[in-house]
Amino acid sequence: MSDLVDRRAQKKALTRELVRTTAHRLFASRGFDAVTIADVAREADVAVQTVFNHFASKEDLFFDGRVPWVEGVADAVRHRAPGVGPLSALRAHLLEFMAGQLSSLDGPEERCYRATLDASDTLRTFERKLVFEAEHRLSDALLAAWQDPEDGGERAPLDPVISAPLTAAIWLAAVRVLIVENRVRVAQGMAPAEVAATVEVLGDRLLAHMQAGSGTFHGMITPARELPGDRQAG
Structure with a gap:
């Protein structure tokens, strides 16, 4: 029974990989909007329903395996080494992430994906x-x-319920701007490795400044239970 389950799982994994690689090849050659799920199914020699059994949408199929950052930023905080603060872990991860995103533009596969x-x-x-x-x-x-x-x-903020989403939004917005704007420099002819190295230095300075100022930033956010209006209402 165990062997049968294992074989089924392996077959399912192989089918999923076949669908994904087929779709990525078609998207790269024809463009995303010109390819349908039926096209992918026909090229992979599977039923359309088989594609949907593995992927909820065509967009999910396109991004599958290509966006580890969706979970990666949170994992960097959750799985940080003992004694390392959450912002220190996040800063180190984001610096590595920025450099990797830009240096990867040296490869034809990444350039095709971005295009x-x-x-x-x-x-x-x-x-x-x-x-x-x-x-x-x-x-x-x-x-x-x-x-x-x-x-x-x-130092933990006075009101982490408010500070957590604000910090996530501000830090990720800063990183996204650095990546997006510097992709333009690569497109204009600068070497990806050179751009990545420059952004890593700039990003380290920026995130260090943001981390150093986080204590002041957090201190400005008063817990809701301590707001003047709440005290008067009580």
Whole structure:
């Protein structure tokens, strides 16, 4: 029975991979909007329903395996080393992430992926949803970290419920701007490795400044139970 279950699982995984690689090849050659799920199914020699058994939408199929950052930013906080504060772990992860995103533009596969994405309004809209999801996951991870007394020596905010989403939004927005604006420099002819190295230095300075100022920032956020209006109401 165990062997049968294993074989079924392996067959399912192989089918999923076949569908994904087939779709990615078609998207790269024809463009995302010109390819249908029926096209993918026909090219992979599977039923249309088989595609939907593995992927909820064509957008999910396009991004599958290509957006580890959706969970990665939160995981960097959740799985940080003992004694490392959440913002220190997040800062280190984001610096590595920025450098990797820009240096990867040296490869034809990444350039093709970006070109296909940029050419589709549908994909750009879906990517924004993924950015929001990453922000939400990071907010949850920061909140959990700041509610844990073992915070790695970093000062927790007075009201982590408010500070967590604000911090997630501000930090990820800053990183996204650095990546998006510097992709333009690569497109204009600068070497990806050179751009990545420059952004890593700039990003380190920016995030260090944001981290150093986080204590003041958090201190400005008064817990809701301490707001003047609430005290008067009581």
